[in-house]
Amino acid sequence: MESLSRWGRIAGTGISFAVFGIGGLVLALFGFPLARLRAKSAQEREKRAQYQVHLAFRFHVWVMKKLGVCTLSVRGIERLREPGGQLIVANHPTLIDVVLIGSLMPQLDCLVKTDALRNPFMRGAVLAAGYVPNDLGEAVVSACVERLRQGRSLLLFPEGTRSLKGGELGAFHRGAAHVALRSGRPIRPLVLHCHPRFLSRGQHWYDVPNRPMGFEIEVGEPIDPRKLMRGDESRGVASRKLTAALRDFYQARLYPAAGRGAGDAIQGRDLQVGRRPDEDGIPFPR
Amino acid sequence: MKTEFHFRDEDLRPTTHLVDDLDLDSIDAVDLAVRVEEKTGLSLNEADLKSIRTIQDIVDLIDERL
Numbered sequence: 001m002e003s004l005s006r007w008g009r010i011a012g013t014g015i016s017f018a019v020f021g022i023g024g025l026v027l028a029l030f031g032f033p034l035a036r037l038r039a040k041s042a043q044e045r046e047k048r049a050q051y052q053v054h055l056a057f058r059f060h061v062w063v064m065k066k067l068g069v070c071t072l073s074v075r076g077i078e079r080l081r082e083p084g085g086q087l088i089v090a091n092h093p094t095l096i097d098v099v100l101i102g103s104l105m106p107q108l109d110c111l112v113k114t115d116a117l118r119n120p121f122m123r124g125a126v127l128a129a130g131y132v133p134n135d136l137g138e139a140v141v142s143a144c145v146e147r148l149r150q151g152r153s154l155l156l157f158p159e160g161t162r163s164l165k166g167g168e169l170g171a172f173h174r175g176a177a178h179v180a181l182r183s184g185r186p187i188r189p190l191v192l193h194c195h196p197r198f199l200s201r202g203q204h205w206y207d208v209p210n211r212p213m214g215f216e217i218e219v220g221e222p223i224d225p226r227k228l229m230r231g232d233e234s235r236g237v238a239s240r241k242l243t244a245a246l247r248d249f250y251q252a253r254l255y256p257a258a259g260r261g262a263g264d265a266i267q268g269r270d271l272q273v274g275r276r277p278d279e280d281g282i283p284f285p286r
Numbered sequence: 287m288k289t290e291f292h293f294r295d296e297d298l299r300p301t302t303h304l305v306d307d308l309d310l311d312s313i314d315a316v317d318l319a320v321r322v323e324e325k326t327g328l329s330l331n332e333a334d335l336k337s338i339r340t341i342q343d344i345v346d347l348i349d350e351r352l
Contacts, residue, residue, distance in 0.1 A: 137312040178313055236291040236314050 009208045012067030019063050021121040023056045028124020043150060046130035050107050053125055057102040068212050072100060076219035080104055085151045089176050090190040091169060091250050092157040095199040097192055100215060101155055109147045109154040144179040158246060162201040169250055177242035181235060186222035191253045290321055300342040326352065
């Protein structure tokens with residue numbers, strides 16, 4: 001029985017990938033052109049395309065739940081409904097994080113690898129929805145700030161890529177901190193818990209666990225960068241501090257038992273993911 | 287570099303690699319270039335920035351231009 005359900009879930013996972021791919025093609029062929037026809041401006045067109053992506057993600061999540069691929073519970077979802085563009089930051093344990101978060105938000109901008117433009121299943125959506133390509137160097141930050149100024153919500157993963165399959169939090173890039181500092185927007189943290197863990201970096205898609213991936217998304221209180229900063233710091237220093245504080249926040253939420261300075265356990269974990277030199281020796285604003 | 291990024295003296299050697307050792311990102315690179323330009327009056331272009339890997343490279347570049 002156990003093995004039967006395991007094979008069922010492997011098939012379910014395969015079907016989920018197919019749903020994603022087919023969904024991407026259907027939207028590119030029919031949905032997005034329709035949105036384009038009726039839109040008066042680029043912004044309106046992108047917003048409509050993002051809404052279609054949201055509907056597709058909701059359908060995708062529904063399929064995954066039905067197939068026993070995953071379960072999802074969200075704590076504090078009303079916080080995502082607050083008006084105005086939100087700067088949303090999340091940890092990135094699995095391949096389907098964007099699908100889950102996107103299914104909660106009718107409008108959501110995100111950062112995409114330029115590889116996605118070469119992927120026929122994703123290319124249409126990336127172009128139509130106006131997602132920000134990640135290869136613009138410094139201009140990525142201005143593009144993100146601009147989105148927020150237009151009242152659009154934006155999702156960033158400070159890890160830049162999925163966490164490794166062991167579950168340790170990856171090193172954080174400072175882009176999200178730069179966007180928060182330059183836009184003056186508070187950071188809305190989403191903490192993604194996933195047990196059992198599956199579809200992480202370095203894990204095969206067919207290595208399905210013996211039960212559905214249990215997702216719990218915690219919508220946190222906003223983190224206001226202006227409260228953490230003294231105001232006279234260079235942006236190099238400020239972005240390092242904010243990034244370190246953010247990573248601490250996630251470390252504490254994901255591994256409450258370890259705690260900061262709890263000794264070897266957390267040290268070992270940090271060493272494994274390659275702690276960045278700048279994260280040491282910076283005093284933490286509290 | 288100390289005031290801009292709060293690095294410690296002992297971490298700043300001629301052979302120190304800006305990206306691998308100090309974890310500078312593209313935004314830091316721009317800030318660093320602006321600082322160097324302010325201090326030296328030089329103007330650096332993108333190719334100059336790309337050629338810089340270590341602290342010694344910055345010193346060499348400034349030496350060469352001044």
